[in-house]
Amino acid sequence: MSQPARANRLGLVLFTLYCIAYAAFVLIAAFGTFEDGKATGGLARETPSFLGGLSWGIVGGFGLIIGAFILALLYAAFARHDGVEA
Amino acid sequence: MIYETSTLAIAVFAAFVGAVLALSFWLGSRAKSAGGYFAAHGQVGWFVNGIAFAGDYLSAASFLGICGMIAFFGYDGFLYSIGYLAGWIVALFVIAEPIKRLGKYTLADALNARFQSRGLKLVAAIATLVISLFYLIPQMVGAGALVKPLLGLPHWAGVAMVGVAVTVIVATAGMVSTTWVQFIKGTLLVIVCTVVVGLILNRGFTLPSAPIPASAVQSLAVTPEGTLVNGALRTRENQLDARLRAEYGTGFGSVAALPDGATSTGPLGPITYLETFADSTVTTWKKATDGAGVTTFTPVERKGADLLLPGANPTFKGVRDDSLVAKLDFLSLMLALFLGTASLPHILIRYYTVKDAASARKSTVVGIGAIGAFYVLTLYLGIGAMTSGALDPTDSNMSAPLLAKTFGDGLFAVISAVAFTTVLGTVSGLILAGAGAVAHDLLKDVFQLKLDDRGQVRAAKIASVALGLGAVGLGILFEKLNVTFLVGWAFNVAASANLPALVMLLFWKRTTKEGIIAAISVGLVTSLAWILGSADTLEKVFGYSAADASARALVPFSQPAIVTVPLGFLTLVVVSLLTPRVQRASERAAQV
Numbered sequence: 001m002s003q004p005a006r007a008n009r010l011g012l013v014l015f016t017l018y019c020i021a022y023a024a025f026v027l028i029a030a031f032g033t034f035e036d037g038k039a040t041g042g043l044a045r046e047t048p049s050f051l052g053g054l055s056w057g058i059v060g061g062f063g064l065i066i067g068a069f070i071l072a073l074l075y076a077a078f079a080r081h082d083g084v085e086a
Numbered sequence: 087m088i089y090e091t092s093t094l095a096i097a098v099f100a101a102f103v104g105a106v107l108a109l110s111f112w113l114g115s116r117a118k119s120a121g122g123y124f125a126a127h128g129q130v131g132w133f134v135n136g137i138a139f140a141g142d143y144l145s146a147a148s149f150l151g152i153c154g155m156i157a158f159f160g161y162d163g164f165l166y167s168i169g170y171l172a173g174w175i176v177a178l179f180v181i182a183e184p185i186k187r188l189g190k191y192t193l194a195d196a197l198n199a200r201f202q203s204r205g206l207k208l209v210a211a212i213a214t215l216v217i218s219l220f221y222l223i224p225q226m227v228g229a230g231a232l233v234k235p236l237l238g239l240p241h242w243a244g245v246a247m248v249g250v251a252v253t254v255i256v257a258t259a260g261m262v263s264t265t266w267v268q269f270i271k272g273t274l275l276v277i278v279c280t281v282v283v284g285l286i287l288n289r290g291f292t293l294p295s296a297p298i299p300a301s302a303v304q305s306l307a308v309t310p311e312g313t314l315v316n317g318a319l320r321t322r323e324n325q326l327d328a329r330l331r332a333e334y335g336t337g338f339g340s341v342a343a344l345p346d347g348a349t350s351t352g353p354l355g356p357i358t359y360l361e362t363f364a365d366s367t368v369t370t371w372k373k374a375t376d377g378a379g380v381t382t383f384t385p386v387e388r389k390g391a392d393l394l395l396p397g398a399n400p401t402f403k404g405v406r407d408d409s410l411v412a413k414l415d416f417l418s419l420m421l422a423l424f425l426g427t428a429s430l431p432h433i434l435i436r437y438y439t440v441k442d443a444a445s446a447r448k449s450t451v452v453g454i455g456a457i458g459a460f461y462v463l464t465l466y467l468g469i470g471a472m473t474s475g476a477l478d479p480t481d482s483n484m485s486a487p488l489l490a491k492t493f494g495d496g497l498f499a500v501i502s503a504v505a506f507t508t509v510l511g512t513v514s515g516l517i518l519a520g521a522g523a524v525a526h527d528l529l530k531d532v533f534q535l536k537l538d539d540r541g542q543v544r545a546a547k548i549a550s551v552a553l554g555l556g557a558v559g560l561g562i563l564f565e566k567l568n569v570t571f572l573v574g575w576a577f578n579v580a581a582s583a584n585l586p587a588l589v590m591l592l593f594w595k596r597t598t599k600e601g602i603i604a605a606i607s608v609g610l611v612t613s614l615a616w617i618l619g620s621a622d623t624l625e626k627v628f629g630y631s632a633a634d635a636s637a638r639a640l641v642p643f644s645q646p647a648i649v650t651v652p653l654g655f656l657t658l659v660v661v662s663l664l665t666p667r668v669q670r671a672s673e674r675a676a677q678v
Binding site for chain 2: 015027035072075
């Protein structure tokens with residue numbers, strides 16, 4: 001099975017980045033947001049996000065959706081530059 | 087509830103569905119060979135395929151299920167949006183291009199490319215059938231939810247309508263027309279939802295004419311004499327939301343207080359809309375059923391900021407619990423959503439409709455763009471429905487169409503028609519994946535029936551009719567479950583059965599056919615068994631009370647992926663190491 005090596009390596013790097021972001025988001029939701037059933041931080045508004053009135057839950061959620069598209073565009077652009085069209 | 091039907095809505099709906107079916111017939115007349123039937127001759131352009139990905143993927147679960155879950159429980163539904171989209175990253179970066187290179191028509195083709203093993207084909211085909219059937223159930227339930235308010239027909243009629251329409255599409259035409267149906271639906275869904283979100287933002291939030299007190303409890307009882315609403319027989323005048331409308335000027339789902347004591351916000355921007363919601367208080371309805379079968383709906387005021395956090399829905403409640411086991415349930419579901427997408431047979435076969443790996447990659451990017459845009463909109467659609475005063479508290483799946491109805495019958499008709507084609511598009515893809523598994527994998531390769539091209543297509547068409555009938559039956563059976571919850575199960579099973587095999591086949595040279603067969607079998611059986619023995623199934627499918635269900639559950643939490651996916655990987659590695667690896671000449675040549 002011959003693999004276009006660079007496209008694949010770039011793919012795996014971007015994949016790892018996204019995995020870290022997704023895992024961080026899910027773990028913060030599970031372990032950093034509630035204490036005794038009360039919202040104390042993490043995705044709750046008690047931890048202010050960079051978009052003032054919006055919680056990290058909203059910013060992070062939108063970020064993961066829009067971020068996926070940005071990574072996909074990067075991948076498409078760079079895989080083409082490498083000339084690895086199969 | 088009893089729904090008023092509108093002639094305009096029915097006319098728009100009929101025209102829409104008729105046009106889609108006509109197009110399907112016309113395109114179907116052009117695809118006669120097996121290559122055309124299963125893979126549209128590999129000639130679909132990458133942009134069309136990308137939007138068709140969206141059409142395939144944005145199923146009733148996304149449109150009806152997620153909107154409904156957000157409308158009832160807030161942020162929990164949005165978690166599905168996030169997880170469903172994140173799964174595409176796995177598809178794009180890990181699976182898409184190798185799958186395209188390895189396979190021809192079906193997922194089993196790709197898994198078996200190096201081995202030519204009948205045993206492997208058999209297991210892979212069974213996994214495809216089981217996953218597709220699991221995924222079909224929620225689509226059919228969604229169809230039933232649609233026709234109730236639109237055409238005033240009972241649930242089973244909607245399920246049967248979709249069953250017939252889809253079987254016609256798939257049996258006449260295969261992948262070419264399925265692709266175009268999905269393309270049209272994907273485009274319309276994103277456009278129409280953008281329009282609705284524009285209207286939602288423009289409307290902002292408005293308080294009802296009078297505050298809803300905690301005493302405004304509504305009750306529903308199904309008795310041998312008929313359905314009783316608040317103690318009196320249900321009629322068009324005496325419906326669940328009739329008293330609310332008369333006394334408070336709103337139905338179910340309304341704002342109880344706005345920031346700074348305002349009574350109406352007027353138009354809001356996309357960010358201020360969410361900020362205002364977080365600062366508001368919303369009246370939600372707590373549902374409880376007593377031993378005598380009387381369901382009561384009690385108003386509960388909740389802070390908007392709290393509704394923008396996970397854990398309000400029973401499926402996600404573990405996230406707010408301090409126990410690790412409860413949290414594992416949540417983590418397991420998020421893992422299943424992440425890994426499930428790239429393991430869904432009906433998504434993977436779409437990679438065979440484009441001409442090469444580069445097109446596969448480009449179409450995935452287009453797909454992610456369209457799907458991502460839609461998922462961003464779901465949060466607004468859900469919150470819009472939650473505060474629209476138009477919810478049906480007995481059925482979360484109807485929230486999106488009922489929201490559209492508050493903007494007029496025309497939009498309602500269009501939304502319902504788009505949603506109906508949504509179901510058609512996804513169900514066609516699923517049935518096609520299942521039919522391919524039966525005709526191409528099972529009959530031709532496993533049982534080695536001598537089928538020529540036309541024979542395979544004929545067998546696939548017969549299989550699609552059978553699958554369609556099976557799906558109709560299941561859709562009627564599972565009427566009451568939230569459709570996105572059901573899809574969560576399909577993702578668990580898909581990730582457990584297929585992902586270990588796919589990933590290891592691509593990235594570990596020592597993988598053997600015995601390893602793959604074992605991994606698929608173990609993943610499929612353990613995830614199904616786990617779901618069957620879980621508290622969620624006992625409660626929602628077999629009707630045990632929540633306490634009874636958790637006492638009788640055989641597994642500590644309900645979502646299996648966090649256990650069964652690693653188990654699949656482990657099985658594959660152990661069995662592969664225990665069995666000899668046969669290297670083929672073609673493979674040796676390719677590695678040089």
